[in-house]
Amino acid sequence: MVFWRRQKNPGAAEAEAQEQRLFQPEGEPALEPPVEYDAEIDPEAARALDPTESEMLEDMRETPLPSSRTPGRARSGSGWLSRLTLGLSKSAGRLTQGVADLMTKRRLDAQALAGLEDVLIQADCGPAVAAQIVEAVSQARFGQEATEEEVRAVLASEIERILSHVAQPLAFTKPKKGPFVLLMCGVNGSGKTTTAGKIAHHLAFREKKRVMLAACDTFRAAAVEQLAEWAERAGCRMAQGEIGADAGAVAFQAYEEARAVGKDVLIVDTAGRLQNQANLMAELGKIVRVLQKQDPEAPHGCLLVLDGTAGQNAHAQVEVFGQAAPVSGLVVTKLDGAAKGGVVVALAQRFGTPIPLVGVGEGAEDLQAFTPRDYARALVGLPTG
Incomplete structure (x- = not known):
């Protein structure tokens, strides 16, 4: 197990005493000796991980209690696939508009592919995933006339292939x-x-x-x-x-x-x-x-x-x-909160860690099993189910 060395400061002794009172109050069972931090966080990583002011303010807000809707009962007329599609609508809107703007000439040339790669990066797919997806699109349709729907179908197929390994x-x-x-x-x-x-x-x-x-x-x-x-x-x-x-x-x-x-x-x-x-x-x-x-x-x-x-x-x-x-x-x-649904694809490609669940809302029914095909199609604005 790897831990990090706590950085000392002039008030270190007082801080350590306060921490000891917090983590080992009198009367609590002594389960193990105090932890020694024998490694440090990489400085570059620490800078990248420092919270922004907006993130700190967000964390200070009191977490809301669960929705008062009846447990286990979906909202009227809103099944899971509908909620998934709605939740990813911001991401889908960005991708759909980007593809539509690129396909005005109806021919998938080098310029269109470069633009498509930019669109995928903006959706938080990341450069590596964007390049991989564009390569698949190129092999399937390069130099050919293609409709917006055909391009989105190829995108969905490649995204589903990447996600299938972590579902x-x-x-x-x-x-x-x-x-x-x-x-x-x-x-x-x-x-x-x-x-x-x-x-x-x-x-x-x-x-x-x-x-x-x-x-x-x-x-x-x-x-x-x-x-x-x-x-x-x-x-x-x-x-x-x-x-x-x-x-x-x-x-x-x-x-x-x-x-x-x-x-x-x-x-x-x-x-x-x-x-x-x-x-x-x-x-x-x-x-x-x-x-x-x-x-x-x-x-x-x-x-x-x-x-x-x-x-x-x-x-x-x-x-x-x-x-x-x-x-x-x-x-x-919180995939319904921003146009960043592509991050799931990037995480799948980079880490390969299983993704059993995704959430698009606060209700009990808004957390469901992750299904690559439905997610991929919702992400590019295609019908699910």
Whole structure:
């Protein structure tokens, strides 16, 4: 496990004492000795990961409680494919308009291909993916007359091919002893707690599993309240500690309780953290080690929740969180919030990490299994289904 050396400053001693009181309050079980940070974040990576002023203001907003719509019931006249299409409409609009502007001559020449590559990059597909897709389009239609719909069909086919390698559903196979442990992680405001609640709701109502939630975000009372609301909607037990309690201790106690009462799945929600906060990234690693003391194979799944509006910054999050926790899958949320749906394609091509779920809204039904064909067609403005 790799951690980073905390940078010293004139108030280091006082800060360390305050941190010790926060992470190891009196009366909490001493699960392991204090963490030593024996490595540093690369300076270039740290600069890239520093939050902008707007991101910091966004993170300070209180996370909204779950939608009051009846759990599990889709909005009238709005199935999942319709919501996916609507959610990706901003991205699709940009791509569709870009293709339409390029195809005024109706011949796919070198100039049109160069313009198409720019359009894909603007949709956050990234240069490597854009070049790969354009090469496929070139091989299929170069020098030929082509309609806008024909070009979009080729785009959808190539995007689907890239995405097909990462479309893997979540599988909750209960271990011989104890519950299946699913660890949730991500930056502030990514939708991590909401995603944990939606997964719990799905497992409880659709798969009839006995689920327990663990509120290991011990910094924000609002996060605990939000998870408690989801637990109530899903009919799940929720374990929690006092605000400021040791997150590892909460996870430890939650696992013991879940095992004692025969739960099938334990979903551990952790505090949102920026990737360059070394102490909090180390805390995430500590939670992993605490769970492994209970079950060497735990966590059996670890989902990194990414805000779809983050664009290319999502790449840095995957890299850094993967060093602190055994990330086994990505969940991309808020895809309805910006014209950056291409980032999913870029992540699939670069990392190959499974993407079991995507989200396009706040309701329980707005988080669904990732299907490459539907996503690819919705992204380029073609009919789904």
